[in-house]
Amino acid sequence: MSPPNEHLAEQARVIRNLILDMIFRAKAAHLGCSLSIADILVALYFGDVLRVDPAKPNWEDRDRFILSKGHACTTLYAALGLKGFFPLQKLQEYGTEGSVIGDHNTLGSLPGIETTNGSLGHGLAIGIGMAWHLKTKGNSRVFVLVGDGECQEGSVWEGLMFAGFHKLQNLVLIIDNNGLETLGDTSKILNLEPLDKKIEDFGWTVKRIDGHSFDQLTKTFNLRPVDKPLAIIAETTKGKGISFVENGFEWHGKCPNQEEYEKAKVELEGGL
Amino acid sequence: MRFETIKTIYNHALSNPKVFFLTGDLGHAHLEDFKKNLPNQYINVGIAEQNIIGIAAGLALSGNKVFVYSIAPFITMRCYEQIKVDVCYQNVDVTVIGVGAGYAYSTCGGTHHAIEDIAVMRALPNMRIYSPSNSFEARLITEYLFTQSHPAYLRIGKGGEPAPEKEYPFEIGKGSVIKHGKDITIFSTGTILLEAVGASDILSKWGINAEVINIHTIKPIDEGLIRNRTREREAVFVLEEHNIMGGLGESIARIICESRGNRRPLFKCFGVPDQYNHRAGSQKFMRNCFGLNAESIADSIIKLLSPRA
Numbered sequence: 001m002s003p004p005n006e007h008l009a010e011q012a013r014v015i016r017n018l019i020l021d022m023i024f025r026a027k028a029a030h031l032g033c034s035l036s037i038a039d040i041l042v043a044l045y046f047g048d049v050l051r052v053d054p055a056k057p058n059w060e061d062r063d064r065f066i067l068s069k070g071h072a073c074t075t076l077y078a079a080l081g082l083k084g085f086f087p088l089q090k091l092q093e094y095g096t097e098g099s100v101i102g103d104h105n106t107l108g109s110l111p112g113i114e115t116t117n118g119s120l121g122h123g124l125a126i127g128i129g130m131a132w133h134l135k136t137k138g139n140s141r142v143f144v145l146v147g148d149g150e151c152q153e154g155s156v157w158e159g160l161m162f163a164g165f166h167k168l169q170n171l172v173l174i175i176d177n178n179g180l181e182t183l184g185d186t187s188k189i190l191n192l193e194p195l196d197k198k199i200e201d202f203g204w205t206v207k208r209i210d211g212h213s214f215d216q217l218t219k220t221f222n223l224r225p226v227d228k229p230l231a232i233i234a235e236t237t238k239g240k241g242i243s244f245v246e247n248g249f250e251w252h253g254k255c256p257n258q259e260e261y262e263k264a265k266v267e268l269e270g271g272l
Numbered sequence: 273m274r275f276e277t278i279k280t281i282y283n284h285a286l287s288n289p290k291v292f293f294l295t296g297d298l299g300h301a302h303l304e305d306f307k308k309n310l311p312n313q314y315i316n317v318g319i320a321e322q323n324i325i326g327i328a329a330g331l332a333l334s335g336n337k338v339f340v341y342s343i344a345p346f347i348t349m350r351c352y353e354q355i356k357v358d359v360c361y362q363n364v365d366v367t368v369i370g371v372g373a374g375y376a377y378s379t380c381g382g383t384h385h386a387i388e389d390i391a392v393m394r395a396l397p398n399m400r401i402y403s404p405s406n407s408f409e410a411r412l413i414t415e416y417l418f419t420q421s422h423p424a425y426l427r428i429g430k431g432g433e434p435a436p437e438k439e440y441p442f443e444i445g446k447g448s449v450i451k452h453g454k455d456i457t458i459f460s461t462g463t464i465l466l467e468a469v470g471a472s473d474i475l476s477k478w479g480i481n482a483e484v485i486n487i488h489t490i491k492p493i494d495e496g497l498i499r500n501r502t503r504e505r506e507a508v509f510v511l512e513e514h515n516i517m518g519g520l521g522e523s524i525a526r527i528i529c530e531s532r533g534n535r536r537p538l539f540k541c542f543g544v545p546d547q548y549n550h551r552a553g554s555q556k557f558m559r560n561c562f563g564l565n566a567e568s569i570a571d572s573i574i575k576l577l578s579p580r581a
Contacts, residue, residue: 129330158323
């Protein structure tokens with residue numbers, strides 16, 4: 001009998017390969033921050049968490065997922081493609097001249113994408129608007145994924161204050177806490193910790209988990225606190241899965257060269 | 273204007289649960305009905321303009337028609353990027369209502385003056401801009417917004433504006449000829465339109481027939497009418513309660529410059545001369561500081577039209 005979550009691990013391996021291929025082919029950036037959320041998106045889309053139907057991307061009763069840290073969009077593109085929202089071959093268009101699939105997720109570019117993101121600190125408020133709309137209409141939930149560095153934006157705290165005060169229990173905020181932002185350690189540039197205490201004080205239920213543990217991710221996503229929104233601080237490793245990319249802040253803006261690409265492919269296909 | 277705008281939205285909201293009204297903790301004494309009778313469609317988001325625009329966009333993406341209300345400079349500039357990305361880039365059904373056009377909040381100082389809002393809103397693709405000059409126009413524009421689903425900025429006064437003596441033909445997107453005249457044209461927008469009418473009255477005593485046109489739809493602007501006047505008039509003037517940088521005047525100037533043919537009318541924009549006013553006073557005082565009243569404008573036009581000018 002295969003271990004539980006083995007299928008999730010395999011999806012994650014495939015998604016990491018797709019991310020690497022897209023970024024290498026397009027000579028794009030954001031490899032590290034895309035890899036850090038790969039397991040989170042696998043748990044959401046393939047771990048019986050998000051209620052979505054690729055055949056009906058605008059189904060009214062679906063759950064909504066907002067990738068607020070839009071620079072990690074290759075992970076979302078790969079997850080949506082694997083889920084069947086569009087043929088995987090569509091990913092070949094990423095970053096090509098004239099393509100609508102660019103370096104940040106854009107509303108209308110691909111089925112399954114709920115919002116336009118890029119500039120940081122926008123996703124939570126939009127998610128609040130959606131959660132407000134849905135709160136009296138059934139069980140749909142809204143998941144918003146932000147980066148830890150993104151939490152330096154004041155707009156994030158306006159949203160945290162509002163959602164906690166209004167007890168938006170159908171709202172889930174996931175913080176990809178990889179500890180790095182563009183120019184270095186988040187803790188040294190503008191420290192956010194203790195994030196859990198701060199967000200709890202804003203009226204949220206907060207869980208701090210291993211952001212690469214499918215078991216912890218799926219169990220926590222399926223919590224449904226009453227009268228409180230749920231914040232999940234997912235402890236992640238930037239660049240997770242490729243040894244020489246892991247914990248390197250420079251991989252926020254760097255594209256692998258041919259040699260690095262080939263080395264990374266060996267690691268990923270080996271199931272690291 | 274404020275009353276008619278909110279009342280019109282409220283009347284639609286009574287029968288349409290998809291209509292939402294969001295306030296940034298402003299609108300005292302105007303929002304009681306909303307609060308009391310439509311609590312599911314009314315949200316006082318608090319003093320958090322970035323959040324309010326994002327929430328509005330999220331509601332609009334969910335199929336709702338959303339109005340956001342606050343003092344004009346706060347709701348256009350504190351959250352400018354949210355208006356750009358969340359509303360205009362995503363092209364969703366959100367109307368930003370900015371109360372206190374120009375110097376309406378005169379004594380509150382430059383923080384509350386709206387003399388840059390048209391400029392910044394004009395620069396946003398997909399954004400439409402409406403600038404009524406009285407309560408009658410505010411009501412008709414608000415009614416019109418219920419037939420549309422585009423991002424919009426509605427720039428209104430803060431109340432107490434005189435109502436027109438009688439209603440008149442009014443078409444969204446078209447300039448309204450408020451006063452006929454064959455010699456020159458004065459374009460204006462917002463409540464300061466009355467000063468343009470006053471200037472025209474003074475000019476008539478000097479034998480100058482000045483037409484006054486109300487540009488209540490600033491974007492998309494009535495290019496056809498402006499081109500027509502460019503061909504017909506010796507001189508074209510603009511009066512606006514806004515910085516001369518980026519406002520109605522520059523919008524009209526571009527159309528004149530891009531018009532075909534060699535004919536170019538004399539052109540002058542009367543507005544705020546790219547500076548803040550650091551003194552306290554009434555709206556009239558603020559306007560007078562920069563000559564934005566009927567007498568000064570008429571005087572300037574007479575000088576500009578004189579052969580020696």
